[in-house]
Amino acid sequence: MRMRSCCMLWPSCAYLALFLYGALGQVRYSVPEEMARGSFVGDIAKDLGLDSKRLMTGKARIFNVDGREYVELDREKGHIIVRERIDRELLCVGAMSACSFSFEVVLENPIELYSVTVEILDENDNTPVFPKSEIELEISESVSTGARFSLESAIDPDVGINSIQSYTVHPTDHFGLKTQIRAGNSKSVELILQTPLDREKQEHLYLTVTAVDGGNPKRTGTVKIHVVILDANDNAPVFERGFYKVSVPENTDKGTLLITVKAVDEDLKSGSNIQYYFEHDTAAIKDLFSVDASTGEIRLIGKLDFEKSTVHEFKIQAKDQGGLSDSCDVTIEVTDVNDNAPKITLMSFSSTLSEDSPPGTVVAMFNVQDTDSEENGKVTCFTDGSFPFKIVSTLTNYYSLVTDSVLDREQITDYNITITAKDGGSPSLYSKKMLHVKISDVNDNAPQFEQEVYSAHMMENNSPSLSIFNVNAYDADLGANARISYFICEGDFNGIPVTSLVSINSENGVIYASKSFDFEQVKFFIFTVKAQDGGSPPLSSNATVKIIIQDQNDNAPQVLYPVQTGGSIVAEMVPRSAEVGYLVTKVVAVDVDSGQNAWLSYKLLKTTDRALFEVGLQNGEIRTIRQVTDKDAVKQRLTVVVMDNGQPARSATVSVNVVVADSFPEVLSEFTDFSHNKDYNGNLTFYLVLALAVVSFLFTVSIIAILSVKCYRWRRGRMLYKSTTDLPVIPYYPPIYADVEGTGTLKQVYSYELCGTNDSRKSDLRFLRPFGQGVLSADVNGMGTLQRQDNQSEDLDVSLEE
Secondary structure (H helix, E strand, C coil): CHHHHHHHHHHHCCCCCCEEECCCCEEEEEEECCCCCCCEEEEHHHHHCCCHHHHHHCCCEEECCCCCCCEEEECCCCEEEECCCCCHHHHCCCCCCCCEEEEEEEECCCCEEEEEEEEEECCCCCCCECCCCEEEEEEECCCCCCCEEEECCCECCCCHHHCEEEEEEECCCCEEEEEEECCCCCEEEEEEECCCCCCCCCCEEEEEEEEEECCCCCCEEEEEEEEEEECCCCCCCEECCCEEEEEEECCCCCCCEEEECCEECCCCCCCCCCEEEECCCCHHHHHHEEECCCCCEEEECCCCCCCCCCEEEEEEEEECCCCCEEEEEEEEEEECCCCCCCEEEEEEECCEEECCCCCCCEEEEEEEECCCCHHHHCEEEEECCCCCEEEEEEECCEEEEEECCCCCCCCCCEEEEEEEEEECCCCCCEEEEEEEEEEECCCCCCCEECCCEEEEEEECCCCCCCEEEECCEECCCCHHHHCCEEEECCCEECCEEHHHCEEECCCCCEEEECCCCCCCCCCEEEEEEEEECCCCCCCEEEEEEEEEEECCCCCCCEEEECCCCCCCEEEEEECCCCCCCCEEEECEEECCCCHHHHCCEEEEEEECCCCCEEECCCCCEEEECCCCCCCCCCEEEEEEEEECCCCCCCEEEEEEEEEECCCHHHHHHHHHHHCCCCCCCCCHHHHHHHHHHHHHHHHHHHHHHHHHHHHHHHHHHHHHHHHCCCCCCCCCCCCCCCCCCCCCCCCCCEEEEEECCCCHHHCEEEEEEECCCCEEEECCCCCCEECCCCCHHHHHHHHHHC
């Protein structure tokens, strides 16, 4: 019967009434109660202008603050359908004309919120029911016509046209019915005596009162009334007031006297025996209030709750012993007390937030409800602490927690946000909810080296793959964004690719040598190291690295002068008239190493006559230490050791041939002894004759030349000795022995002569001497001598320059 009524009413409701409030994101539907499970409520996708795919991708769902799930969302079709049977009378207790429930449709990515209200239309699915199936009334026969007798009205949970519309009584011989609308829009029913009663004629009367609602079809409810006619009782009790009203706060203690009702009866016998009762006592009234039958005191025995009901109405009946009665209306108004703290319900929450989230990003959505009224129900939401978040209100009682400024994970990694909801009562009540938000990392920090420029030293002659040192960079990001890899930037140094010199461990930044280095070739080199993180896109920074090669004593000194040849013998000639300190020659050597490894010292290792010559420790000058005598051997051989200052020290030796003589003929016979391992198997006779001829030819010229030269050398020797006593230490020359001025390593001019014979095997090229030194050169065959070449002015200039 109930389902049939719903089906009949459905077309009359125009199937659905839809109200859209686009500006607020609200939709309103109207549906009848008692619809079957799965019944269509509304096309939410169409009404909100949403694509059905958006409902799927946005994980659309229904959120209801009180947890009631009368409807559900069909994401595929975008329809709202009935989830369970909706009984309007259970949903909205009381005779309210309007009944509805609200919920929110929540979408994510991005978060969207739409409010939906469903109004439940009443169906005539309830029959009027009287509190009692049978009522017994005791009425005195002396009651005059027009007397009224209150009846308990029927109850119909339906509202509007479906509620009780009229009452009828049968039979109508003695009584009629009258209905009145009371406070609260309820109806009171009274029996009105129309004709006098006569107990002697009829002691009992039986009436039937019928309540009829306005539904289609109509529903009725009946109650049987048994009227017992009593003997005459002329006066009925009468209340001092027909209406009592009192206001009490909802936190009133149990047992508190609320109000006292009083009735008077003029009859002498029954006036003092008036009893007070609830006339229409429901279970809710009995649980909250009590009435003292003798005194009429109404007390509170239950717990008032303004949020459940603001007004309580009931009737009190005063009845005397004669059966006469009167009734009055009592209204208890409940005033609100701030006894409910706001309730925070979290609807959506993102516990992890990217640090590059722009201001205004929604972190959480929540609903706040306070069931108190007026100021007690006005809620203010705020966050504790100075966090980069703020609370904004989207709809009434709905709030969003959004970012208020730029986030930086490197400064703060997470936040404990306390949301406080506080009402406006006095004293105010509040509730809190804690949210923990973690900030996820974004690759917004490039790696940073500890130094912009690194400098490292390493010894030459290192082994390949030697670990030189390591660079280190740090990244303030997290995870892969902070995973640093090291690279050597492509490039070259002085035309040499850097990658052929060094390599780097990409994980820990350790730099290795790719080959063995030679200080004499590479003193230092510079390259760039890049540190790159693992973010997307990756960030990087560079550092400059300078590797300085340190010298080792790996090169022995090299003697530049005197030149050691395997052919003709070069000898220094010392006149017998040479005095103490006479400069015989100078050993010139260099060491391609650097620093103290190139500091050279000279020592005389062996000599024919150790008492005749000495060598300068620092400058390598060979000088006489005593006067030359006729007893000194013509041929003198000196061995000089040149030693550097390295650890361990390296050395080189050089042999210096010295001839002590005043004339060439005197030394010719000695030259052959300087040569070693020479076998003359040629035509000796031919060469002897040739030699005699040459000697005879040159003898006269030689005598004159020797006398001139001797005289000159004696004078020059004295001058040179005085000017060169404090000669400086021989400077270090580069390994290539190239003079920057293009004049050679030694600032002297060397001369050469070619001595040839008709036999090419016996021809030879001999180094004579630098200008300014007396050097004697002879071929090993002993076929002739090479005359000295003296240049007075050049010798003097060169000596002074040295």
